[in-house]
Amino acid sequence: MIDLWKGSANTWDCDEMGHMNVRFYVRMAFEGIGVLAGQCHLSHAFKPESPSTLIPLEQHIRFMREVHPGRPLSMKGCLLDVSETGATLYQELVHADGVPAASFRTRLAHVGSDSLKPFAWSDRSRDALTTLIGEAPAATAPRGLDMSKAAASSESITREHAIDEGVQVIGLGMVPPGDCDAFGRMHPHMFIGRVSDSVPNLLYDWRKKIAASVPGSEMGAAVLENRIIYRAWPTAGDLFEIRTAMASAQEKTHSLVHWMLDPVSGKPWMTSEVVAVTFDLKSRKAMATPPALLDELATIAPGNLYL
Template sequence: MNHPAPLPAPLYQGSVNTWECDEGGHLNVRFHLERAMIGLAHMARALEMPRAFIAAAGATLVPREAHVRFLREALPGAPLTMHGGVVQMDESEATLCLDMRHGDGAPASCFTFRVAHAETRQFRAFPWSERTREAGKRLACELPAHAVPRSIDLSKAPSAITRQAAIDAAAARIGGALVSPDQCDAFGRLRGEHFVGRISDSVPNLLAQWRREAGEANGATPAGAVVEARMVFRRFPRAGQLIEVHSGLVEVGEKTIRLVHWIVDPERGNAWASMEALALTFDTTTRKTITPSAEARARMEGRLVRLAV
């Protein structure tokens, strides 16, 4: 099968470790995002921003939003290679595509980031240098077809989010965590992959029974997988700060469910980040999607809440 040519800039390259895989036997979403954050650092170098992710950096790339499509699962030992390009660049922000492929060239996951060129004290955006603008022109690319949003509307503005609004919407508190120093970057802020990691760790508190029942009804061993997601990064907590995850089902389809997760500061009540995710349940033996019964879907529809990313 022919696959699209790689994007201009070589970024992350490595393979899947067994300990990075979850109960589904494939690379967990947290580690897809970890590779994307590595990719951003290599992308900074390609944009003539050397050492942009060291503590002494004067400027760096700060993710504002990310859209992700998970296209083909990555199993233990699988080689992975990422390339990137610049889809759009304005005065102080840019849209970057980071495309991670399997060894045969098939897409594994594809990330479209909106990033800001920011100083490293208050992390305020400021204009790109002329050198970086010229690099951006050299790395210009079209968004690959497999990166285009399929089931998530990116045109919707992010919601106003607070902890109290989550409680008022009857969203379930599914996670509580503490930011540790080893989870933080050189600037002392929580790394991007750990936002998703906190959600991934917490989702069983919302969906474990649903997945177990779906598996029993189909004679399968179930696990979950995200197929598409949108992340909105709002503030970056530091070591010692607390995290809560409040989540809810917002749509139940024939084979997929749509969830919205709000990651909040339980002490101040404001938002750290939010995520919309389209997910499915699959059989870990056959690797095929499990279709819940109409009765099971009806029960889930009774749990819908009004949340938006």
Template sequence: MSDGVEVWSGGVNTWECDEMGHLNVRFWGAKAQEGLAGLAAQLGMPRAFAADGEATVIVREQHIRFLREAHAGAALSMTGGVVEMGETDARLILVIRHPDGRPAATFQLVVEHVTSKEMRPFAWSAPIRERAAGLMTKVPDFAAARSIDLSPVTSTASLQRALGLDLKRIGLGVIGPAECDVFGRMRPEIFIGRVSDGVGRLFGETRPGPASLAEDEPQPRIGGAVLEYRVLHLAWPEAGDGVELRSGFAGCDARTRRVIHWMVDPQSGRPWASAEAVVISFDLDKRKVVDISQAAQEVYRAASPKGLAL
């Protein structure tokens, strides 16, 4: 078993950080996609993400864990490896680390080997399988699913069902050319990036925090962060395609809330992507997770539609 091979190295730009003061999920995802290209090159597909490439890999599913913040100016590096490989698909692991070696974020990616233009699946070649054998690795404990079930699932997302569940619209727009890859398809990080842009409409202006403090205690500044994501990529919008995001709560406890996000085509109603997220309230000064009050928990449970899932 390998520990993985370095597939990317870089850092955090100020403009990649959000109002919470740390690297935004969109840019964690963008760096992971660069790492995926680096891992594809290690597997013998150096042109997998080039316009003239005849074969590529598309991301069918992502499991993401955010373990430690990264702030503007931080240096990061990434290793990648192969967890398992099927006839045309594979499960890959990417680990982003701080310079001291501590993991910052992990991405388990279920990918499929396809023709670049038609996205027709076809078998991995013998040379790729040979290279993959030297990159086989286990999912480290810190990257394993913690609060999200990774069992096979069929998405229930659609605009019609979103309307029936009264899910809140948190985004509406059109995919632009700059949001697409060289093949003209929406890049994977755009989905969670657009969720991040619109999630304030779901949570409101203030994030829930602890029960009321004493009058002489300063009220903490409360923000929010995601701990874990499961993302299903169901279809790939192109430049000019409409996208609508509908979201709702799916339960909570004292520390976390579970949220479901669906990206759908506002015209046809078909789903583009679906995600389950585990989110926290976050003390912006202490940079620590905070419990939310019992009253806030009850509000979230009451607002969680029955049957809402990926």
């Protein structure tokens, strides 16, 4: 694997849980993708005048150890496969002691920067990418999500379906220019960021009840895994809404499916499935959910949404 990024988390990258917010993991990963592009004769890929660029189609993230402000971090990666117009990249964000903070498996497409249509690698880029093919360690493999499950077609993801299922809106807003990249499209890390901002509207009171059942605890939350399907790219001024339904619930973990939709067209910007825990901010451990509250989650996050 090659070095793709080095740095640390800033205090302002961390949220009310005292650890780095999920959006900044993804931002670091995409800076690493830029470094990879430079290693493969594509240093122009993220500049506004570039004829081609790289976009994510799908991404799996596994969060394994908290990141706190000021601690040294580094990222390495390799290619898992390379096709005529795409590649799958493995990245590992690592603490100074060698313990992984997170792993990323991202299916990338090389596309025309305006059309977003597949764009064949040049011979020298493909040759360089091929030399970086390696193997991801088993210890960071997907754990709580079934990666063999095929994602639904974008045509089947509709606002009308979510409304019919009684799935509530937990996030709503407009994409500002500052959230967009050199091509005017929303940064990838803002998809997961907007979901992170919206989840308290759904789960804050429910998690408070869980914390109340554990004497001496302080309520928090943490994401363990996330599988994201990037479906379309909003630009400045586009609107979005986030609708969320429960996928499953166990004593210590719960899974949610999020749909980020265009409320104007009814079509999806992104869908994701998340495994999360209610987190004790004092012990920094997951808290068990009382059985009655497991049943309650189905009532506050109703409906059938699919990835």
